[in-house]
Amino acid sequence: MDEITTPRPNDLEAFWMPFTANRAFKAAPRLLARAQGMLYYTPEGREIIDGTAGLWCCNAGHGRREITEAIQKQAAVMDFAPTFMMGHPIVFQAASRVAEITPSGLDYVFFTNSGSESVDTALKIALAYQRARGQSQRVRLIGRERGYHGVGFGGMSVGGLGNNRKQFGAFLPYVDHLPHTHAPEHNAFSRGLPKWGAHLADALENLVALHGDTIAAVIVEPVAGSAGVLIPPEGYLQRLREICTKHDILLIFDEVITGFGRLGTMFGTERFGVMPDLITMAKGLTNAAVPMGAVAVKNEIYHTVVDKAPEGIELFHGYTYSGHPLAAAAAIAAIDIYRREDLPARARAMEPYFEDALHSLKGLPNVIDLRNFGLVAGIELAPRPGKPTDRAVRILQRCFDAGVLIRTTADIIALSPPLIIEKPHIDRIFTTLAEAIRAEAA
Ligand SMILES: Cc1ncc(COP(=O)(O)O)c(C=O)c1O
Numbered sequence: 339m340d341e342i343t344t345p346r347p348n349d350l351e352a353f354w355m356p357f358t359a360n361r362a363f364k365a366a367p368r369l370l371a372r373a374q375g376m377l378y379y380t381p382e383g384r385e386i387i388d389g390t391a392g393l394w395c396c397n398a399g400h401g402r403r404e405i406t407e408a409i410q411k412q413a414a415v416m417d418f419a420p421t422f423m424m425g426h427p428i429v430f431q432a433a434s435r436v437a438e439i440t441p442s443g444l445d446y447v448f449f450t451n452s453g454s455e456s457v458d459t460a461l462k463i464a465l466a467y468q469r470a471r472g473q474s475q476r477v478r479l480i481g482r483e484r485g486y487h488g489v490g491f492g493g494m495s496v497g498g499l500g501n502n503r504k505q506f507g508a509f510l511p512y513v514d515h516l517p518h519t520h521a522p523e524h525n526a527f528s529r530g531l532p533k534w535g536a537h538l539a540d541a542l543e544n545l546v547a548l549h550g551d552t553i554a555a556v557i558v559e560p561v562a563g564s565a566g567v568l569i570p571p572e573g574y575l576q577r578l579r580e581i582c583t584k585h586d587i588l589l590i591f592d593e594v595i596t597g598f599g600r601l602g603t604m605f606g607t608e609r610f611g612v613m614p615d616l617i618t619m620a621k622g623l624t625n626a627a628v629p630m631g632a633v634a635v636k637n638e639i640y641h642t643v644v645d646k647a648p649e650g651i652e653l654f655h656g657y658t659y660s661g662h663p664l665a666a667a668a669a670i671a672a673i674d675i676y677r678r679e680d681l682p683a684r685a686r687a688m689e690p691y692f693e694d695a696l697h698s699l700k701g702l703p704n705v706i707d708l709r710n711f712g713l714v715a716g717i718e719l720a721p722r723p724g725k726p727t728d729r730a731v732r733i734l735q736r737c738f739d740a741g742v743l744i745r746t747t748a749d750i751i752a753l754s755p756p757l758i759i760e761k762p763h764i765d766r767i768f769t770t771l772a773e774a775i776r777a778e779a780a
Contacts, residue, residue: 421656435673436669451631451660454490479510481495486563515607530568537574539575596712603686624665686712688759705775715754716753731751736774743765
């Protein structure tokens with residue numbers, strides 16, 4: 339283990355931590371100070387295996403030299419230049435690189451700084467497209483129960499997580515939701531895609547019957563991550579695509595976590611063989627080394643919005659940091675690693691071993707479901723009576739103490755390790771988890 343340690347901060351108060359129980363955390367902090375490869379290190383130098391690629395982000399593992407050097411080089415060449423009515427070379431290169439790895443036909447790329455911004459951007463592009471093609475009655479956006487699309491007002495509105503909505507009053511009007519696809523009564527302990535539930539996509543027909551030709555777009559995560567690893571039933575996404583096509587509705591895949599090899603292909607769309615009209619991405623785009631998101635759109639969407647507009651600005655949307663030079667440099671370097679090392683194929687090759695390791699947890703106390711696809715796993719626990727989330731958080735603490743980072747949402751544990759993971763890491767992660775689950779039941 340490396341000798342170097344990083345000093346602990348001596349005051350934790352000022353930082354209002356996101357999606358965190360601030361009071362509990364500040365009373366008993368869990369700090370990560372350095373990272374390399376599959377490992378984090380605490381300020382004291384203790385090793386923690388990264389079972390979550392940070393937050394579904396660092397697919398190529400931590401501290402990749404090529405990415406660090408690309409960022410350093412770009413910072414020295416040019417720190418920042420605007421992309422509003424100006425351009426800089428590296429942002430065009432980054433967009434071309436992204437377009438090379440998105441499915442053919444989705445060749446135009448709008449840059450953002452996060453998944454939330456990508457989602458709001460995709461929703462706005464969908465609305466602008468419908469208007470540009472003379473379908474301005476199509477103002478309705480359809481999300482899905484238990485969907486997570488970030489925390490902007492657009493993403494929260496199409497999102498389907500009650501906790502993320504209840505503090506914030508009103509949302510976008512003209513939004514409706516499909517039912518979620520989580521059906522443990524039919525699909526518990528599925529390996530890969532669950533068999534039951536393709537017909538749940540037919541609920542979109544009901545929404546079309548209700549809303550007529552006012553629907554602009556449907557947005558779903560191919561595999562829902564943050565809501566607790568909900569794997570789509572076999573045939574579900576195909577069915578959704580068919581219904582969208584039949585009724586001339588855009589289909590947006592939110593690939594913020596499923597992109598960049600996570601499901602064993604560069605994007606989930608390839609693994610499922612279903613082509614959306616727009617793809618949102620972030621996180622793995624730069625291996626999380628610099629914040630960046632993007633939306634890839636079908637060529638026809640770009641051409642309709644841009645070519646049909648009167649002279650001048652065609653889309654009144656953008657962020658100061660859309661295509662920030664440092665992020666663009668990081669994205670090019672990260673994509674080059676994904677391709678050179680063929681990390682999607684690596685994830686695919688590791689999937690059976692990861693799946694077997696996950697399902698070895700079957701029969702442990704309070705484990706009520708196990709599910710997986712690509713290098714994503716969900717472990718659902720029976721909540722402690724009257725104390726939801728408590729069991730999972732206590733297991734997270736036990737794992738952290740034993741040197742493994744996991745993620746929990748409600749009483750579901752989610753695993754999404756870097757795609758460079760080796761079998762001994764998988765063994766360590768699941769052995770540690772099994773011990774923590776048993777100890778928590780004792
Ligand atoms: C599917 C999906 N969309 C959007 C987001 C939001 O991304 P960000 O936190 O970068 O805004 C996330 C984050 O986990 C996500 O999983």
